Amino acid sequence: MASSSSDSSFPVTASNINPKVVKCEYAVRGEIVTLAQKLQESLNANPGSHPFDEILYCNIGNPQSLGQKPITFFREVLALSDHPDILDRAETQGLFSADSIKRAQTILSQIPGRATGAYSHSQGVKGLRDAIAAGIEARDGFPADPNDIFLTDGASPAVHTMMQLLIRSENDGILCPIPQYPLYSASIALHGGTLVPYYLDEASGWGLEVSEVKKQLEDAKSKGISVRALVVINPGNPTGQVLSEENQREIVKFCKQEGLVLLADEVYQENVYVPEKKFHSFKKVARSLGYGESDITLVSFQSVSKGYHGECGKRGGYMEVTGFSAEVREQVYKLASVNLCSNISGQILSSLVMSPPKVGDESYELYKAERDAILSSLTRRAKTLEDALNKLEGVSCNKAEGAMYLFPRIRLPEKAIKAAEAVNKAPDAFYCARLLNATGVVVVPGSGFGQVPGTWHFRCTILPQEDKIPAIVSRLTAFHEKFIDEFRD
Numbered sequence: 423m424a425s426s427s428s429d430s431s432f433p434v435t436a437s438n439i440n441p442k443v444v445k446c447e448y449a450v451r452g453e454i455v456t457l458a459q460k461l462q463e464s465l466n467a468n469p470g471s472h473p474f475d476e477i478l479y480c481n482i483g484n485p486q487s488l489g490q491k492p493i494t495f496f497r498e499v500l501a502l503s504d505h506p507d508i509l510d511r512a513e514t515q516g517l518f519s520a521d522s523i524k525r526a527q528t529i530l531s532q533i534p535g536r537a538t539g540a541y542s543h544s545q546g547v548k549g550l551r552d553a554i555a556a557g558i559e560a561r562d563g564f565p566a567d568p569n570d571i572f573l574t575d576g577a578s579p580a581v582h583t584m585m586q587l588l589i590r591s592e593n594d595g596i597l598c599p600i601p602q603y604p605l606y607s608a609s610i611a612l613h614g615g616t617l618v619p620y621y622l623d624e625a626s627g628w629g630l631e632v633s634e635v636k637k638q639l640e641d642a643k644s645k646g647i648s649v650r651a652l653v654v655i656n657p658g659n660p661t662g663q664v665l666s667e668e669n670q671r672e673i674v675k676f677c678k679q680e681g682l683v684l685l686a687d688e689v690y691q692e693n694v695y696v697p698e699k700k701f702h703s704f705k706k707v708a709r710s711l712g713y714g715e716s717d718i719t720l721v722s723f724q725s726v727s728k729g730y731h732g733e734c735g736k737r738g739g740y741m742e743v744t745g746f747s748a749e750v751r752e753q754v755y756k757l758a759s760v761n762l763c764s765n766i767s768g769q770i771l772s773s774l775v776m777s778p779p780k781v782g783d784e785s786y787e788l789y790k791a792e793r794d795a796i797l798s799s800l801t802r803r804a805k806t807l808e809d810a811l812n813k814l815e816g817v818s819c820n821k822a823e824g825a826m827y828l829f830p831r832i833r834l835p836e837k838a839i840k841a842a843e844a845v846n847k848a849p850d851a852f853y854c855a856r857l858l859n860a861t862g863v864v865v866v867p868g869s870g871f872g873q874v875p876g877t878w879h880f881r882c883t884i885l886p887q888e889d890k891i892p893a894i895v896s897r898l899t900a901f902h903e904k905f906i907d908e909f910r911d
């Protein structure tokens with residue numbers, strides 16, 4: 423059993439391990455989640471021991487853990503690829519759709535040894551990268567090169583790879599949105615770089631102002647920081663905004679002008695809930711401006727974890743790497759090869775996500791019905807939660823135009839802020855812990871994502887199934903009223 427961290431009888435202690443590891447924080451799996459796990463264990467052992475009968479998890483973008491069903495076509499292809507012996511059995515025709523059988527056969531023919539248990543090329547199976555490149559081309563209307571695709575175990579390792587490549591020392595900076603998804607702050611800390619924050623404007627629906635990015639870039643430069651890259655998360659996590667194409671054009675021009683690598687996190691590209699907004703990839707925006715490989719270095723990240731599929735546990739994703747010299751590309755390839763290859767199921771799923779069934783395929787109608795049902799339910803859930811949050815005293819919540827989260831601002835009474843300080847907690851962490859203890863609703867404090875100093879928020883996912891939403895709304899509303907009354911100034 424692990425001993426306490428202060429136990430100095432171990433040769434390895436928290437004070438002599440890599441300090442970058444100690445510095446790194448990851449709020450979405452942080453203190454509040456540990457508390458939720460403890461409460462869950464306590465509820466399991468003693469049902470009735472808390473004022474709620476179940477924990478309602480609104481803390482992490484993990485759709486299938488909350489009951490979302492996988493897309494049938496994707497799972498059929500995965501099952502057949504993993505167990506090719508059943509491809510030739512007569513009963514398989516009755517159990518699986520014709521196009522999933524055909525797709526699995528095609529995929530297996532592309533994998534060396536027809537075996538999902540074999541290592542692949544370090545960038546991923548070439549045939550799968552061909553399918554992904556074709557999917558990108560169909561999405562953007564501009565060519566994509568399969569050799570620019572690096573398949574990864576989800577988007578997270580791809581982000582780490584880029585940080586590892588770009589950060590030489592603490593003098594290297596990466597511009598990141600604030601609030602941001604803490605993978606970025608964690609990865610920059612792990613690689614010993616400096617996070618250069620740029621603030622999203624809450625008042626304009628979490629708008630991204632290039633003037634603010636420029637101001638922060640200049641400020642960092644004046645401190646001797648060499649800024650290497652700009653991270654943009656679109657649609658945003660935790661903020662849920664979808665950038666306009668005009669805004670994206672400005673960002674692309676800015677990166678070209680300043681010689682910044684554009685790290686475009688586009689894992690929520692399928693998650694757009696408002697008809698007036700549309701997802702545009704940064705690659706498409708750059709190419710539409712006439713910018714080629716020599717004009718801008720652009721890395722875009724995609725994942726099987728998000729979208730309507732939500733296959734987080736399958737760990738699939740890719741980065742499309744454009745605008746690096748052949749020499750640097752070699753280094754990226756070397757980094758990929760140190761990990762041998764990403765897992766093959768994740769690779770297959772990445773190709774399926776970028777090339778789902780088409781009109782006329784046997785699976786198409788079912789695929790479309792499943793996808794549309796998930797996306798329209800997410801749209802309804804986002805709206806219901808947003809409306810409920812906006813009704814709470816002192817709370818304002820921007821629209822979730824996309825992604826999977828709401829990020830309401832909570833104006834806390836001075837007395838609540840003092841009470842939080844007294845127990846050494848950030849006020850929003852204090853609020854979230856009180857909410858969890860009183861109601862079983864798990865949300866993540868805004869301080870884990872960064873926020874304008876003196877403002878407080880929390881992140882709430884829109885992922886619990888629709889039958890759970892009324893309970894979340896009523897528990898949250900009752901708690902909030904009581905909390906504000908208790909600490910009213």
Ligand SMILES: Cc1ncc(COP(=O)(O)O)c(C=O)c1O
Pocket residue numbers: 483575576577578579603605655659687689724725726727734738739
């Ligand atoms: C903005 C963003 N990028 C990247 C990731 C990483 O996802 P994964 O590693 O599961 O692909 C997430 C996960 O929540 C995310 O929200």
